[in-house]
Amino acid sequence: METLKFKNGDKMPAIGLGTWKSEKGKVEEAVKIALNNGYRHIDCAATYGNEAEIGRAFNEIFSGGKIKREDVWVTSKLWNDSHRKEHVIPALKQTLKDLQLDYLDLYLIHWPVAFKHRVSFPSKDEDYLSLEEVPIIETWNAMIEAKKQGLVKHIGVSNFSSKKLNDLMSKTTEIPEMNQVELHPFLPQPELLQFCQENNIHCTAFSPLGSSDRSEKMKAENEPSLLKEPAIIEVAKKHNVSPAQVLIKWAVARGTAVIPKSTTKDHIISNLGSIKVNLEEEDLKKIAGIGRDFRYVTGEFFVTPGNPYNNIYDL
Numbered sequence: 001m002e003t004l005k006f007k008n009g010d011k012m013p014a015i016g017l018g019t020w021k022s023e024k025g026k027v028e029e030a031v032k033i034a035l036n037n038g039y040r041h042i043d044c045a046a047t048y049g050n051e052a053e054i055g056r057a058f059n060e061i062f063s064g065g066k067i068k069r070e071d072v073w074v075t076s077k078l079w080n081d082s083h084r085k086e087h088v089i090p091a092l093k094q095t096l097k098d099l100q101l102d103y104l105d106l107y108l109i110h111w112p113v114a115f116k117h118r119v120s121f122p123s124k125d126e127d128y129l130s131l132e133e134v135p136i137i138e139t140w141n142a143m144i145e146a147k148k149q150g151l152v153k154h155i156g157v158s159n160f161s162s163k164k165l166n167d168l169m170s171k172t173t174e175i176p177e178m179n180q181v182e183l184h185p186f187l188p189q190p191e192l193l194q195f196c197q198e199n200n201i202h203c204t205a206f207s208p209l210g211s212s213d214r215s216e217k218m219k220a221e222n223e224p225s226l227l228k229e230p231a232i233i234e235v236a237k238k239h240n241v242s243p244a245q246v247l248i249k250w251a252v253a254r255g256t257a258v259i260p261k262s263t264t265k266d267h268i269i270s271n272l273g274s275i276k277v278n279l280e281e282e283d284l285k286k287i288a289g290i291g292r293d294f295r296y297v298t299g300e301f302f303v304t305p306g307n308p309y310n311n312i313y314d315l
């Protein structure tokens, strides 16, 4: 399995299991299937509301003894209502308690957006805190403290533009080790990827298959399907693999980690199997030629009239 290497020698397996929208009642089994079939990387977040179930899977697997805690890379993310310095470590400790772990391999600031404490989702302008009220550097310094305390091995961010990364890097000597962002053939973001590579920031590709299980209200009308894109299907047929396997291997071939979500056993297993797909230069060219610019996770759910976070990706 390809890995992403960190400065201290730690290695993150390039393919992990995503868990957003993985329902309670299904996610525990999905994580067990994944670990028992070779996954060694699970992507979690407090806001997904399922960390306690995932924790039950970890507990069962790790106490079984065949797979050790240190063999698995676990990522989680700080939710937007806990950006104030006094809220970061308590939020992290809740995640550790739910996941039944002593430490995380990677903890990310989920979005460069802050809500008032205990607002899970904003419904009005007053639910937000502006970045003047809670600057990202305040949150970041608390993330550094969490690392110093040994609660997490690596720290990073998610949904950060290069402008946001630059701004944070100008205020700290501890550079984020990861930027988890939406990346797939409809949104390849080459400039952001290059910026991250030049600054030794790894990238993880989220929504690599087009996130089709998002709620209808998060979807654009007639949104395009990555899995039905003719160029992807053509490459898949050529190699006798599935479109999902092409999309996952495409992400790995670009040097990113990738975290397809699934609670369906066959998908979980075949998604990891994509590592064996050998994409050739002409396949990559064909995929690059798709030339569409489409973002599935727009961040529009953060927009209430007059809130400080319009145009989240340009801030």
Ligand SMILES: NC(=O)c1ccc[n+]([C@@H]2O[C@H](COP(=O)([O-])OP(=O)(O)OC[C@H]3O[C@@H](n4cnc5c(N)ncnc54)[C@H](OP(=O)(O)O)[C@@H]3O)[C@@H](O)[C@H]2O)c1
Pocket: 017, 018, 019, 020, 021, 043, 044, 110, 158, 159, 180, 181, 205, 206, 207, 208, 209, 210, 211, 212, 213, 227, 242, 244, 245, 259, 260, 261, 262, 263, 264, 266, 267, 268, 270, 271, 297
């Ligand atoms: N940092 C962030 O802000 C952020 C945002 C979005 C996502 N993420 C992370 O990235 C992960 C992946 O993104 P995502 O959940 O948005 O969407 P995704 O992985 O692009 O797509 C998930 C959908 O694809 C289906 N699927 C999975 N494998 C398949 C296969 N082999 N063939 C056909 N369909 C397949 C799943 O159904 P089944 O479950 O039935 O297989 C599900 O409906 C998330 O779960 C989360 O961990 C992070």
